[in-house]
Amino acid sequence: MADCARKGRTRDSMDKSITLPPDEIFRNLENAKRFAIDIGGSLTKLAYYSTVQHKVAKVRSFDHTAKETEGDPLYEISVQEEITARLHFIKFENTYIETCLDFIKDHLVNTETKVIKATGGGAYKFKELIEKKLRLKVDKEDEMTCLIKGCNFVLRNIPHEAFVYAKHADSEFRFQNTHPDIFPYLLINIGSGVSIVKVESEDKFERIGGSSIGGGTFWGLGALLTKTKRFDELLQLASRGQHSSVDMLVKDIYGGAYSSLGLTGDLIASSFGKSATTDKEFSKEDMAKSLLHMISNDIGQLACLYARLHNLSRVYFGGFFIRGHPVTMHTITYSINFFTKGEVQALFLRHEGYLGAIGAFLKGAEEDNPNQYSWGENYAGSSGLMSVSPDLNPMQRARSGTFDMLEMDRLERQLVNLPLLQDPSSYVPDTVDLTEDALAREYWLSCFEDALDGVVKRAVASQPDLPQAAERAEKFRQKYLHKLQTLRHQPFAYGSLTVRSLLDTREHCLNEFNFPDPYSKVKQKENDVALKYFQKVVMSLEKLSWEQRQFALVKGLLAGNVFDWGAKRPWLVDCYNEWLERLKGPPHKCALFFVDNSGIDIILGVFPFVRELLCRGTEVVLASNSGPALNDVTNSELQILTERIAAMDSVIQTALKEDKLTLVQSGSSSPCLDLSRLDKALATVVLERHTDLVVIEGMGRAIHTNYYAMLNCESLKLAVIKNSWLAERLGGKIFSVVFKYEVPFKSQELKQ
């Protein structure tokens, strides 16, 4: 049933006394447009689209036809303003609605906006207020349609959106991989009643059933039984109660289990079966608990019956009954496990509360065609799961109100799976899930905290001529430190916590304070230096015997030929002999190479290796980051470098000319690599060229992520482990070498 409870609880007077820090909440209002609002029984969700102006580092090649002078830099770096699209979603208590509307009106500059899309039960109630305050026409959208649209959007765009809840596990939240195909699924929306919706495609969904026993029943009946008014308080009562004093259990009837049917003694035979008496008093807590079980079990049972009838195994739960409440997530999970004997898992969504607002927004933004883009959750601007959960953090709630935010950046490119993944649905990029591994989590959180000073320094140094660099850097420090602290207490805040998510969060925070590329100057200098040695390195390699050269090339990849890391074999992971054997065989058709660092690594490590592949007759696709991350070489930098190398090296030059060497961008701005979110153009090239070798290098891409990734072609994963803790974990020492050469099972068979 639709979420009609939303009319239920609103306070008589608006709270106008609160002081908001609204510029931190309603961000980028100046350019905001396409407002949408979802007003529920207690929470309002506001959505808008805005453009964000932020600085990006651009590299531009000098005109090298002119005579070069010693000491000229290779290319110029300029910080430019770039405009990107961002979606803002804010959730707050209905109490604040008037204050918020006032604030928005005061800061809204864009006057094109004439309409606000609205959904939710409260949309009627607040229609006049909204129209009066914002002078926008309220355009009501169907609740269920918005909900489904929102659900499709988050499932498609936010990795780790869905999770399984396990109260007693080490990690309560077990995040699910984004399945390449999100359909079909069942959405059980538990508002005041229950709606069961089968979603088959973007535009096709059907309400296949429902029940009148839902959140409203828990709330209404609970209020009558316990004289408790608030929904949250009822849940609190329930979490403290013992249902066995109110419910008639199987053992109350049987004296034990009803074993021939497999019904255990503790199973509830009759909810409230013991309260059929006038001579006993029951505690509020016990009654609330019994009621909670009764309703959760009933909903779970119906959900299972519908899932079975329609043969669906993905079942998502939402609605105010579920929203952020561990108590109800637990009872629903228990019920689903019981009724399906573990065959179906109850799935919950991190951004479930936003679905209606997102959907309403999408309805209003159809002309912008937001579904043609990929979007990414901005960790800097999003609050994370349970940021305002009363159960988890009552202090925070009292202090800051319940403002919760989600920001999503429009990505320049559409992201897809690497077509070479063996099983996209089971691919997990990250090697260690820090949500589950408490030891590793502690180590990495401290590690990132310790590194923060250095990052701040680097950020300031990267912008000697820009204003307030020190202040901005300090703000960055505060923000990131706060994120780390949040993650210490709520490691599940942004899905599975991983080294990758920690790195990405740092990048997002840096961008937030206009440090788009703290390493730009370092990279420039390193590239410059390395280029000078390129020809020398190539020449010395040419002098080696074939076998010696192959080893030197691999060493170069590992250490940029400079340090003596990895000289001593066997390495920690050592498949070099197999690789060498393979090289004696026929050349690969096409190698896809995910590159890592600027400077020595790319110029003196990767290029000579690529050169050798080209000489063998293998085409090469070099995939580099679309945006900056640490000292990783970006696509625009790599283009300049390649041009320069081509000018010095005929092999590279010919390969470029004959289209045997291609540069593509990965679509990522992370020091790690998620093979399930790559630029669509890259995927196309990979398929067209019949890629049969993937090389992934560096700690971020080959160790923190993708170490266990299974591809359906040959792959090389190589890195030097430059972190002693991680090296020890893998059974080695700092500067241990990983050289992993993998051949998928099938092609191995073919060879034999």
Added chain:
Amino acid sequence: MKQKDYHCENGGATKTELEEAREREATASPASGSSMMTSAGRASSSNARRTAEPPVKSRPPFPWFGLDIGGTLVKLVYFEPKDITAEEEQEEVENLKSIRKYLTSNVAYGSTGIRDVHLELKELTLCGRTGNLHFIRFPTQDMHAFLQMVRQKHFSSLHTTLCATGGGAYKFEPDFRMMANLQLLKLDELDCLVRGILYIDSVKSNGPSECYYFENPSDPEHCIQKPYRLENPYPLLLVNIGSGVSILAVYSEDNYRRVTGTSLGGGTFLGLCCLLTGCSTFEEALDMASRGESTRVDKLVRDIYGGDYERFGLPGWAVASSFGNMMCKAKQESVSKEDLARATLVTITNNIGSITRMCALNENIERVVFVGNFLRVNTLSMKLLAYAMEYWSKGQLKALFLQHEGYFGAVGALLELLNPST
């Protein structure tokens, strides 16, 4: 497997008296023999029994009882032989006589025991004897008072076997032994239930119909109870609404399976009513419910959408949220106890209806038989169920009801005494 304390002395090749009697009467349809009501696992032994029946003399001594001890109510069926010869009368021990007289001359026992006189089956031939079958019930919480009485009446001196089913057969077994010196033959409640239903339906096939349905359930003016012939009933969904609910899919006389159950049953209705209205009995709760109005308590589709929610084919009168109006303090104060009782009844009943409907769809069964004491004197719920089945299935499902709604388990237990299935 079933515990087996009692058995006839030997297995001869003759038919049971029951079956002979049936054949004489020529009323039994081929599908209605009581000896066939066993679960799938016992199909083979049941088949074996048909060719190797116990001899007539295996008939157990009187008194013949069947007992079903549920979570809320104890159901007792008693066979009163009416064909007692003078010789027998003389031989009948005093204790047995006194029990017979006590049970048949009263309609109420103690303060809570009741004999449902209207259900009595007269001139029934059972195991070669003719007599009346009596239906008696009392609350499970008075079990100990019952055991006291059993002791006072020196039941144990009769050397009879007491066949009992329901959870209480297990829970109270030690009490029976200790307080009344009686050994129970414990029987599975679902076996007994299925067996009892098919038996009662078969013996009543030429009398007033045991099974009935409601014609025009959507139209209160013209909604009438109509007899239904339950011949060739398979497959059939059997919904037993006691304190809790069990749903069985019955595919043939000896093949059934418990599909699911729900804890929202008769016990929930009464338990919630007691808490919400201060009433103390089922009758009181039902009486209140009959005078109340649930639409003041529940939030309806039209309360939210102002009418039908057309996009999803939901009529305005459908309940969107049971007790949904009670989220609001002002509305809480405007409802009566009767309204609350009615809402509780409607909530529980509709929920059983929708789970049943889903099971029927999953099992691909079109006929549903509702039994259990929740339906006793509860026409309101029966009509609601009849309507819900018809409306939501667009006429595909038929809700059937049985006159002896709550007694089938006890009947099944009695049959086990007379004609053990193993």
